[in-house]
Amino acid sequence: MSVEKKIKKAKRGNEKAFQELIQDEKNKLFRMAYLYVKNEDDVLDIVQDTIYKAFISIKQLKDPHYFSTWISRILINTALDFIKKNNRTIPYSDVDGFRSDQNLRMEDKLDLIEAIDRLEVHYKTVIIFRYYKDLSIKQIAEILQCPEGTVKTRLHRAINQLKSDLKEECI
Numbered sequence: 001m002s003v004e005k006k007i008k009k010a011k012r013g014n015e016k017a018f019q020e021l022i023q024d025e026k027n028k029l030f031r032m033a034y035l036y037v038k039n040e041d042d043v044l045d046i047v048q049d050t051i052y053k054a055f056i057s058i059k060q061l062k063d064p065h066y067f068s069t070w071i072s073r074i075l076i077n078t079a080l081d082f083i084k085k086n087n088r089t090i091p092y093s094d095v096d097g098f099r100s101d102q103n104l105r106m107e108d109k110l111d112l113i114e115a116i117d118r119l120e121v122h123y124k125t126v127i128i129f130r131y132y133k134d135l136s137i138k139q140i141a142e143i144l145q146c147p148e149g150t151v152k153t154r155l156h157r158a159i160n161q162l163k164s165d166l167k168e169e170c171i
Contacts, residue, residue, distance in 0.1 A: 007064040018058065022051055025068060028133075029075050035128050036079040046082050050075040066142070072133070073143045076125065083121075115165040123158035126151055 003024075009017035029050060033043040054071050061070050116124060129140045137155070141148040 003067060004064040007058070007061065007067055010058050011061070018055055021067065022054075025071055028068070029071065032072065032075055032128070032133070033079055035132065036076075036083065042082065042086075046075065046079050049082075050078045053078065069139060069143050073145075076143070080121065111166060112162070115162050118165060119158055119161060123154055123161065126154045127158050127162075130155055 003021070006017040006021050010021060026047070029047050030043060033046040033050075034040075037043055037046065050071065053074050057074075061067060116127060119127065125144065126140055129135045129143065130137075135143070137148050137151050141151045144151065
């Protein structure tokens with residue numbers, strides 16, 4: 001069954017169709033939440049809240065093609081709310097689940113992860129979307145509900161800050 005048909009059924013209240021949609025997205029949701037909080041218990045809470053919010057508001061989804069984008073947006077907002085509510089920093093001390101170049105040494109991976117951790121939240125978000133989720137600038141702009149120029153600026157500033165941080169650590 002196509003995603004569009006599952007979404008139409010889910011909008012009509014079919015729980016099985018919604019479960020199938022979530023089954024297709026759950027790994028991506030888990031990995032993305034893990035990048036924000038780095039704690040499995042918290043990740044499970046965030047994913048569960050995301051799924052609940054998506055379930056109760058599935059009727060508000062306008063275009064079925066954007067289901068993945070829509071649920072990613074819900075997850076990001078839920079993760080950021082969770083972080084604010086619990087006043088936590090986001091430790092990137094564990095590299096499991098973070099995709100990076102296979103040729104990088106472990107020390108370089110840790111340095112990169114620590115540098116990403118030091119980024120402001122809006123810079124960290126665009127880096128994760130662009131290089132972890134491999135989304136286009138346009139898709140990121142839609143998810144974050146901001147102009148493409150803003151996404152480009154944030155991405156450029158984040159990359160420059162990462163370069164600067166990593167250069168300082170090497171010296």
